[in-house]
Every structure is written in C-alpha cells, then in structure tokens.
Amino acid sequence: MLVHQDIERVLLDEEVIKHRVEELAAEMLAKEDGRPLVLGILMKGGLVFATDLFRCLPVRLEIECLNVSSYHGGTESSGEVRFDLEPLEGHEGKRLILVDDIFDTGLTMETLKRACLELGVGTVESCVLLKKKKEREVAVNPEYVGFTIADEFVVGYGLDYAEKYRNLPYIGVLKSEVYTCCE
Numbered sequence: 541m542l543v544h545q546d547i548e549r550v551l552l553d554e555e556v557i558k559h560r561v562e563e564l565a566a567e568m569l570a571k572e573d574g575r576p577l578v579l580g581i582l583m584k585g586g587l588v589f590a591t592d593l594f595r596c597l598p599v600r601l602e603i604e605c606l607n608v609s610s611y612h613g614g615t616e617s618s619g620e621v622r623f624d625l626e627p628l629e630g631h632e633g634k635r636l637i638l639v640d641d642i643f644d645t646g647l648t649m650e651t652l653k654r655a656c657l658e659l660g661v662g663t664v665e666s667c668v669l670l671k672k673k674k675e676r677e678v679a680v681n682p683e684y685v686g687f688t689i690a691d692e693f694v695v696g697y698g699l700d701y702a703e704k705y706r707n708l709p710y711i712g713v714l715k716s717e718v719y720t721c722c723e
C-alpha cells in the first residue's frame with residue numbers, strides 16, 4: 541500500500557523545501573562566530589530536515605541526536621515534554637542550534653532551550669522547518685523558520701501520524717478518513 545494515496549494535498553513539495561533549506565543554512569553560516577557549533581536534532585521529527593540541513597553547512601560542526609517527545613502518538617500535544625539531554629554533556633560553552641520539524645504550541649522548544657541553558661551550553665538557537673500560525677503562551681521564538689503554515693495537521697519529511705508518513709519526501713495534509721479509520 542503506497543503512502544501517497546493517503547494524502548489529500550501537497551503543501552510543500554520537494555523542490556520548495558530544498559531551496560528553503562539551503563537558504564536557512566546560509567542564514568546560519570552568516571552568523572558564524574568561530575565558536576564550536578553543535579546541531580542538536582530533536583528526534584524523531586527533526587531527523588529528515590536536519591540531515592538535509594547539515595549537508596548544506598560546510599563547517600566543522602558536531603551532531604547530537606536528542607530523544608524528545610510530547611505528542612506520544614496523537615495529533616495534539618500532551619503538554620508533557622519528555623527528553624534526554626545526556627548527548628549534550630561535554631558541549632559546555634558551545635553554540636548549539638536545536639533543529640526540529642515543527643513549532644506548534646512551542647512547548648517542546650521552550651522546554652528544551654531552558655534545559656540546555658541550565659546544562660551550561662554557551663548559546664542556544666532554534667531552527668524549525670515549519671511554524672504554525674497561531675496564538676501561543678510560550679515566550680521562545682525560533683531564530684530560523686523555514687515556512688509559516690496554517691494551523692492544520694501535516695505529515696511528511698519527518699512529521700508523522702501515529703509514527704507513519706515520516707518517509708514522504710514532501711509536506712502534505714492527510715485525507716480525513718485516515719484519522720477516522722485509525723482512531
């Protein structure tokens with residue numbers, strides 16, 4: 541069964557995403573200040589975006605994968621962010637950029653940013669491919685944003701529904717019957 545048939549419409553295609561990822565990398569390079577750079581990938585959603593992004597950054601950066609989750613399989617944030625920052629130990633004083641697929645309520649990024657600073661990382665910036673247009677209670681705002689999108693549930697390019705659809709090479713909206721058949 542092919543995943544494409546579950547998609548109602550494509551929001552951002554491969555070419556559009558590729559071009560914007562290159563622009564984001566250029567924005568990061570423009571802020572290079574000689575300090576060691578670490579990309580912290582928020583798993584699993586940030587995986588696809590980050591692998592394309594870091595291949596556009598020809599500098600001596602390090603990569604760490606961070607286990608983070610807040611949605612626990614559903615379509616709405618549980619309000620509880622679980623994370624493990626052990627991979628960031630030993631990176632004190634460095635320039636850290638957290639990379640994630642989407643900034644929705646912002647709770648995940650706010651929680652992570654605060655925890656990273658408490659750990660002693662020098663500076664913490666954040667980069668998200670998508671930012672939903674909505675009212676938020678959090679104070680944090682990502683320094684790098686690929687696209688601002690409407691407040692609707694999207695999948696693909698790392699984003700999942702019930703752990704599926706991360707492998708789509710584009711960002712799309714699921715057909716409503718996919719939810720109704722699985723919930």
Ligand code: PRP
Nearest residue numbers: 583584585609610611644645646647648
């Ligand atoms: C998703 C997404 C972000 C976060 C954004 O992660 O990847 O990390 O939620 O939501 P927020 O801004 O409302 O906090 P999820 O918990 O679904 O885990 P996943 O990355 O493994 O899909």
